Structure formats: structure tokens, C-alpha cells
Amino acid sequence: xxxxxxxxxxxxxxxxxxxxxxxxxxxxxxxxxxxxxxxxxxxxxxxxxxxxxxxxxxxxxxxxxxxxxxxxxxxxxxxxxxxxxxxxxxxxxxxxxxxxxxxxxxxxxxxxxxxx
Numbered sequence: 168x169x170x171x172x173x174x175x176x177x178x179x180x181x182x183x184x185x186x187x188x189x190x191x192x193x194x195x196x197x198x199x200x201x202x203x204x205x206x207x208x209x210x211x212x213x214x215x216x217x218x219x220x221x222x223x224x225x226x227x228x229x230x231x232x233x234x235x236x237x238x239x240x241x242x243x244x245x246x247x248x249x250x251x252x253x254x255x256x257x258x259x260x261x262x263x264x265x266x267x268x269x270x271x272x273x274x275x276x277x278x279x280x281x282x283x
Contacts, residue, residue: 205260212253220246 220243227239 175193202260202264206257206264207257209253209260213250213257214253216246216248216249216251216253219243219249222246 223239223246226280227236227243230236230239
């Protein structure tokens with residue numbers, strides 16, 4: 168009879184076919200080494216963008232010429248777009264990190280319950 172630890176619930180020939188198919192895919196996965204830097208970059212972009220937008224908005228209130236006000240508003244919109252871009256980078260890598268952790272925990276728990 169087959170060892171249950173080698174087949175893990177699959178028929179041996181089906182498992183071999185699955186492993187052969189996976190070996191043919193050759194998918195390159197991204198590494199998680201640069202992830203903390205990108206999370207910090209996203210947080211920094213959010214803070215810098217919010218500061219730029221706030222400073223430009225406050226500066227536009229003290230200007231009399233409408234052209235100067237318009238240029239300050241354009242800078243404020245740029246700051247807001249920088250904040251949105253930083254939030255997108257921060258959320259993308261934070262959620263990716265959390266989901267990777269969650270998946271590893273789920274796999275670990277399933278292996279623990281199948282070993283019992």
C-alpha cells in the first residue's frame with residue numbers, strides 16, 4: 168500500500184502528472200526582500216504628499232493674484248496625487264505581506280491537522 172505522506176491524498180500517478188505540469192510552468196515569483204523598503208517608501212510618499220498639499224493650500228489663501236492661487240492649487244493637487252500614489256504602494260505591499268503570512272499560517276495549520 169502507498170505511504171500516505173508521499174501521496175498526500177492523491178493517487179501516485181496523478182501526483183506525478185501534477186508535479187510534471189508544475190515543473191513545465193516555470194513561473195518566477197517575486198522575492199519579499201525589498202518589501203519593507205517599498206512599504207516605507209509608500210508611507211513616506213503619503214506623508215510628503217499630504218505636507219505638500221497642505222502647505223500649497225495654506226499658501227494659496229494669502230495670495231491676491233488669481234494666477235498665483237491657481238499655481239498653488241495645481242501644486243496642492245500634485246501633493247494629493249502623490250499621497251494617493253503612496254497609499255496605493257503602501258496598501259499593495261502591506262496587503263501582499265499580510266496575505267502571504269495568512270497563507271503560510273493556513274498551510275501550517277492544515278499540515279498540523281493532517282499529521283494528527
